[in-house]
Amino acid sequence: MIIWVSLVIPIITAVVLLVWFKHRTALWEFAIPLGVSLVFIVFFKIAIETSMVRDTEYWGGWVTKTQHYEAWNEYIHQICTRQVACGTDGKGHTTYCSEMYDCSYVANHPAHWKIIESNGLDLRITKTDYVRLKKQFGTKELFVDMHRNYHTNDGDMYQVIWDGKDETLEAVTITHTYENRVQASKSVFNYYAVDPKKDKLYEYPKVNGHYYAPAILGQGGPTQKEAERKFQILNAKLGKAKEVRVFVLIFMDKPLDIGYNQENYWVGGNKNEFILTIGVDKDYHVQWCHPISWTESELLKVEAKQFIQEQATLDLVALADWLYPNIKANFVRMPFTKFSYLSVEPPMWAILLTFIITLLINIGISLWIILNEYRS
Numbered sequence: 001m002i003i004w005v006s007l008v009i010p011i012i013t014a015v016v017l018l019v020w021f022k023h024r025t026a027l028w029e030f031a032i033p034l035g036v037s038l039v040f041i042v043f044f045k046i047a048i049e050t051s052m053v054r055d056t057e058y059w060g061g062w063v064t065k066t067q068h069y070e071a072w073n074e075y076i077h078q079i080c081t082r083q084v085a086c087g088t089d090g091k092g093h094t095t096y097c098s099e100m101y102d103c104s105y106v107a108n109h110p111a112h113w114k115i116i117e118s119n120g121l122d123l124r125i126t127k128t129d130y131v132r133l134k135k136q137f138g139t140k141e142l143f144v145d146m147h148r149n150y151h152t153n154d155g156d157m158y159q160v161i162w163d164g165k166d167e168t169l170e171a172v173t174i175t176h177t178y179e180n181r182v183q184a185s186k187s188v189f190n191y192y193a194v195d196p197k198k199d200k201l202y203e204y205p206k207v208n209g210h211y212y213a214p215a216i217l218g219q220g221g222p223t224q225k226e227a228e229r230k231f232q233i234l235n236a237k238l239g240k241a242k243e244v245r246v247f248v249l250i251f252m253d254k255p256l257d258i259g260y261n262q263e264n265y266w267v268g269g270n271k272n273e274f275i276l277t278i279g280v281d282k283d284y285h286v287q288w289c290h291p292i293s294w295t296e297s298e299l300l301k302v303e304a305k306q307f308i309q310e311q312a313t314l315d316l317v318a319l320a321d322w323l324y325p326n327i328k329a330n331f332v333r334m335p336f337t338k339f340s341y342l343s344v345e346p347p348m349w350a351i352l353l354t355f356i357i358t359l360l361i362n363i364g365i366s367l368w369i370i371l372n373e374y375r376s
Helices: 002-020 027-053 127-137 224-241 257-265 298-309 316-330 348-371
Strands: 054-069 072-076 079-088 094-102 105-109 112-117 122-125 142-144 157-161 171-179 245-252 273-280 286-293
Touching: 002 027, 002 348, 027 054, 027 348, 054 127, 054 224, 054 245, 112 127, 112 171, 122 127, 127 157, 171 224, 224 245, 224 316, 245 257, 245 316, 257 273, 257 286, 273 298, 273 316, 286 298, 298 316
Parallel strands: 245 273
Antiparallel strands: 054 112, 054 157, 054 171, 072 105, 079 094, 112 122, 142 157, 273 286
C-alpha cells in the first residue's frame, strides 16, 4: 500500500539527526520519529478505512406499544463543599477553608411519549403521535404504576398495545450501520461512476416523522397510494422475519440503461435490499424492469422481473401482493462477511494528507530533539 511509503520520512529524519545533529541527539531519541509516525499512520489508516466501509441500511419493524410517561419530580440529596474566608495569616492575608453545605435540589422530569418497536428499540415521539396511535390501535389504555421515589409529583405511565391487525399496524423504519467493503473496494464487481443529477437518479430516502421512510420512489400511477401502505406492511413484517427491505424505483420515459446506472450509483444496494427499478411511459405502461439485490435467490429476481414486465399497465398493488409471499418463501439475504477478503485502499487525498502530517510530525519532533537538554 502506498500509504506505508510515508514511513520513509521518519527514516530520513533519523538519518538527518545522525549525520548533522548526532551530538544533540540521545541514543533513545532516534527511535521517536519512527515510533510516533508509525502510530499516527496506523491510526489514520484505520480511521479512513473504517469511514470508507461504513454504510447505512434500513431495518423494518412495527410499533408493538406506545407509552406516555407523566411528569414527575424527585428530591436529590447531596452535600457540596465550598471555600469560605476563615481568618487571616500573619501578614494580614485572608485565608480560606473548605466548608460543607447542603446543596440538595428538586429534579423535575417532564412528560414524554415513546414507542416500543418490534426490533426492541424505543423511540421518542410527540404527544400528537401518541394520541393518533392510541386511536389507531383502538385498544384500552393501560395504567402502569412506576413506584417512583418521588418528591411531590408521582408521575406514572400509560400505554396502549397494538391489537395485532394489519389494518392498524404502524410501520417503523430505522437505520443501521454495517461494514460494506464492496462500496470501498476496487473489486471484481467494477461498479462505474455515474452522474446522479444528469440521469436524475434516486437518493436513499430520509427517515421522517421519527420513523417513516417511503418504499416507492417516483410516480407510480393511481395504485401507488394503496401500494405504499402494502409495502410498508411488507417491510415491517418481513423486515424482521427475512431481514429484507424492498424499494420500488419508478422512472418515467427513461431507457433501461437508467436502471443499470441506478445500480451503479447505489453500488448494488445494501445487503438486505430487494430493489425493483421500473421504466414506464406517461400512461404508466411498463417498458422495462431491472431488479437489484444481493440476494442469493436469483430465481426471485427473475420471477419478479417477469411478473412486472407481463403487466400492461403498472399495478403496484398487484406487485406488492405478489412480492409478499414470494419474498417470504424465497428471499435469502447474502451475508456480507463473504466480502471480508476485499482490500480497501485509502483515496489519494488521504495518502497525500498522511505524507504531509507525517512530515510535519517529524519536523516538530526533530526540533524538540535538537533543542532539548538530552545529549548523546
